[in-house]
Amino acid sequence: MESTIRQSIAAALAEDLGHGDVTSNALIAAEARCKTRLIAKQDGVLSGMTVFHGVFEVTNSQVTGLQGLSDGDTVKNGDVIASFSGNTRAVLSAERTALNFLQHLSGIATVTRSFVDAVGDLPCRLCDTRKTTPLLRTLEKTAVRHGGGTNHRHNLADG
Numbered sequence: 001m002e003s004t005i006r007q008s009i010a011a012a013l014a015e016d017l018g019h020g021d022v023t024s025n026a027l028i029a030a031e032a033r034c035k036t037r038l039i040a041k042q043d044g045v046l047s048g049m050t051v052f053h054g055v056f057e058v059t060n061s062q063v064t065g066l067q068g069l070s071d072g073d074t075v076k077n078g079d080v081i082a083s084f085s086g087n088t089r090a091v092l093s094a095e096r097t098a099l100n101f102l103q104h105l106s107g108i109a110t111v112t113r114s115f116v117d118a119v120g121d122l123p124c125r126l127c128d129t130r131k132t133t134p135l136l137r138t139l140e141k142t143a144v145r146h147g148g149g150t151n152h153r154h155n156l157a158d159g
Contacts, residue, residue: 004138005051009058011135012097021093032088038068038099040075045113047071047143048105052082055098061090072109072146104136105143112147127152 049071056063068082075081081102116126128144128151130137141151 002138005054006058008135008139009051009054009097009101012101013055013058013094016097017093021089024089024092028088028092030089033062033085034088034091035083035085036091036095037083038081038102040077040079040081043076044074044106044110045147046073046075046081046102046106047109047146048102048139049082051101051105051139052098055094055101056084056086056091059090059094061086061094063091071142074113101139105139105146108140108143109147112144112149116148125150130155 046069049068053063053066063084063086066082066084068084069075069079112126112128119126126149128141128149130153132140137154141154144151
């Protein structure tokens with residue numbers, strides 16, 4: 001996993017978890033395991049699976065049997081995006097952060113795809129800008145590519 005992605009994940013988890021998940025720690029045995037299925041709630045284009053998986057890796061969720069779709073895949077309402085087993089406490093502590101990344105990036109990919117489809121066969125391409133969320137530029141520009149768009153420049157020193 002790329003170091004910038006790992007840093008983004010660590011910062012997001014630190015913000016969300018604080019001193020830990022007190023509810024899960026109080027109610028769930030440390031060795032408990034769970035089975036998880038992530039199901040699409042609307043049609044779209046998937047982006048952020050690397051970050052999604054990375055969140056569970058960083059939290060040492062002991063994920064096994066991971067199966068799922070890939071970035072750039074089209075999903076329909078009801079599709080299973082991913083399934084896996086893991087340590088229940090760790091999965092519950094990480095799931096909101098993992099979903100936030102996946103939803104945000106998939107939203108960018110989905111909207112990008114709608115504009116790419118609208119342009120159709122015209123002799124042009126859809127390009128992004130540097131107007132991104134601070135510290136998420138690389139992830140958001142990747143989401144644009146997953147949606148079929150093209151990256152313009154990454155920072156002021158480029159192109």
